[in-house]
Amino acid sequence: MLGKLMKYEIKATARWFLPFYVAMLFSAILNKFIFINPILNNTFVQEESFIAILQGILSSLSMFLYVALFFGLYVATLIVVIQRFYKSLLGDEGYLMFTLPVKTWQNILCKLLTSMLWAFASSLVAFGSIFILIPGEELKQIPQAFMEAVRTLGVGGIVLLFIFIVLSLTTSVLEIYSAISLGHLFNKRRLLLSFVMYLGLQTVTQFTGLIIAALSMKSIFTIYTSEITVGLGVQFRQMFIIVTIILAIFTAGYFTLTNYLLKKKLNLE
Amino acid sequence: MNNILKCENLSKYYSTTKALDNVTLNIPHGRIVGLLGPNGSGKTTFIKICNDLLTPSNGNIQIGGFAPGVETKEIISYLPEKTYLNSWMKVSEILDFFNDFYSDFNYEKAVDMLNRLKIDSKAKLKTLSKGTKEKVQLILVMSREAKLYLLDEPIGGVDPAARDYILDTIIRNYSENATVILSTHLISDIEKILDDIIFLKDGQVILSKTVDEVRDESGKSIDSLFREVFRC
Numbered sequence: 001m002l003g004k005l006m007k008y009e010i011k012a013t014a015r016w017f018l019p020f021y022v023a024m025l026f027s028a029i030l031n032k033f034i035f036i037n038p039i040l041n042n043t044f045v046q047e048e049s050f051i052a053i054l055q056g057i058l059s060s061l062s063m064f065l066y067v068a069l070f071f072g073l074y075v076a077t078l079i080v081v082i083q084r085f086y087k088s089l090l091g092d093e094g095y096l097m098f099t100l101p102v103k104t105w106q107n108i109l110c111k112l113l114t115s116m117l118w119a120f121a122s123s124l125v126a127f128g129s130i131f132i133l134i135p136g137e138e139l140k141q142i143p144q145a146f147m148e149a150v151r152t153l154g155v156g157g158i159v160l161l162f163i164f165i166v167l168s169l170t171t172s173v174l175e176i177y178s179a180i181s182l183g184h185l186f187n188k189r190r191l192l193l194s195f196v197m198y199l200g201l202q203t204v205t206q207f208t209g210l211i212i213a214a215l216s217m218k219s220i221f222t223i224y225t226s227e228i229t230v231g232l233g234v235q236f237r238q239m240f241i242i243v244t245i246i247l248a249i250f251t252a253g254y255f256t257l258t259n260y261l262l263k264k265k266l267n268l269e
Numbered sequence: 270m271n272n273i274l275k276c277e278n279l280s281k282y283y284s285t286t287k288a289l290d291n292v293t294l295n296i297p298h299g300r301i302v303g304l305l306g307p308n309g310s311g312k313t314t315f316i317k318i319c320n321d322l323l324t325p326s327n328g329n330i331q332i333g334g335f336a337p338g339v340e341t342k343e344i345i346s347y348l349p350e351k352t353y354l355n356s357w358m359k360v361s362e363i364l365d366f367f368n369d370f371y372s373d374f375n376y377e378k379a380v381d382m383l384n385r386l387k388i389d390s391k392a393k394l395k396t397l398s399k400g401t402k403e404k405v406q407l408i409l410v411m412s413r414e415a416k417l418y419l420l421d422e423p424i425g426g427v428d429p430a431a432r433d434y435i436l437d438t439i440i441r442n443y444s445e446n447a448t449v450i451l452s453t454h455l456i457s458d459i460e461k462i463l464d465d466i467i468f469l470k471d472g473q474v475i476l477s478k479t480v481d482e483v484r485d486e487s488g489k490s491i492d493s494l495f496r497e498v499f500r501c
Binding site for chain 2: 092098
């Protein structure tokens with residue numbers, strides 16, 4: 001059932017993202033030809049002529065478009081995360097989604113996984129567009145830099161980094177879901193109250209996260225201060241593990257909270 | 270097991286009001302039941318609890334032997350008051366959606382009903398008029414071969430001509446041995462199709478009888494009995 005839910009959720013959201021991705025990659029290619037390449041090859045028209053002005057305007061415009069799309073993609077991802085949860089589960093469509101023969105947690109997980117999928121796809125497209133813009137010679141250094149990073153972090157480090165990124169994402173998304181579900185406990189001004197709830201959750205999350213991190217780091221640093229032989233890398237990795245564990249706890253907490261609210265406290269308008 | 274729906278002392282309280290107050294009901298298979306009462310009498314609350322859209326404050330409810338959950342959702346076909354159709358699908362896609370999720374969905378029947386009403390299955394849901402959306406929704410709900418149909422105000426928002434069509438659709442399409450519970454305050458229109466009636470007032474069941482019993486005992490039509498009981 002989760003697979004079926006996701007099939008429709010991806011269909012519902014793809015019509016937002018795919019045109020965005022095409023526009024983004026197209027804009028990157030455009031920039032490569034009318035902005036980046038002329039600079040590299042020094043083929044910008046130098047003298048003060050109509051063509052020079054036109055070239056200037058066009059290239060600035062295309063760069064502006066690219067930058068706007070770049071940030072637009074981020075904003076669009078955020079809006080889709082919020083809108084798909086709010087509208088499709090807690091709006092009128094909720095009457096259909098919550099009466100399908102599926103568990104509540106499957107509905108939540110479906111929204112979460114689809115959001116994650118688009119977040120990763122958006123990142124890939126953003127990186128892809130940067131690769132298009134980067135001149136060829138510089139591009140060759142990327143695999144080297146990547147190998148360098150793998151060597152420094154180790155395979156374990158890369159895995160940890162990946163888990164860290166995934167958990168940061170799930171925590172942020174589920175925090176939004178929790179806030180919307182909490183806001184929905186009220187009968188009026190649900191959207192505004194969801195935002196207030198988000199600010200509240202964000203404060204709690206940051207605060208407890210910082211305290212736990214500070215406490216654990218203090219003990220880590222106390223242990224190692226006397227041992228000069230131990231490099232900063234070990235301490236850094238331990239910190240990293242602790243932050244990751246904190247994120248995992250928040251992810252589990254927010255998922256449980258959202259599931260509880262949607263299961264027991266659901267009150268569709 | 271004779272009853273499709275059983276509930277005992279079912280209550281739903283909100284901070285200031287009792288939306289449903291100690292409702293105990295046994296509804297058998299194969300009946301058409303009118304859940305009747307004025308606005309705010311608890312009809313929608315009751316139907317929402319049956320559909321697991323609300324959690325009762327007290328009491329328990331079983332449908333087909335299960336508490337509201339995945340098992341009951343498989344056998345209940347629910348028509349809410351609201352239009353729950355999304356804006357991005359085509360009519361044909363929402364048919365596929367129902368076919369995917371409900372194993373009792375009769376696809377051919379749905380297509381047939383769409384054709385008879387001349388609803389274009391390639392049309393986007395968001396371009397349909399409100400009335401057509403309601404018809405599509407009714408077709409979806411009645412194309413399921415469910416054990417229990419819960420229809421919340423199915424004729425509330427439509428003109429009398431459409432009312433007849435809707436009632437006709439319900440009568441002709443509900444599977445044998447299934448029970449239909451429909452809530453409404455427009456009693457005269459549905460009186461002729463009902464087997465049983467339940468009167469709800471301020472969240473309480475004040476009357477639960479078969480239509481024949483009512484006629485034999487009081488000699489009144491359901492409509493005039495309703496007017497008498499709920500006189501303001």
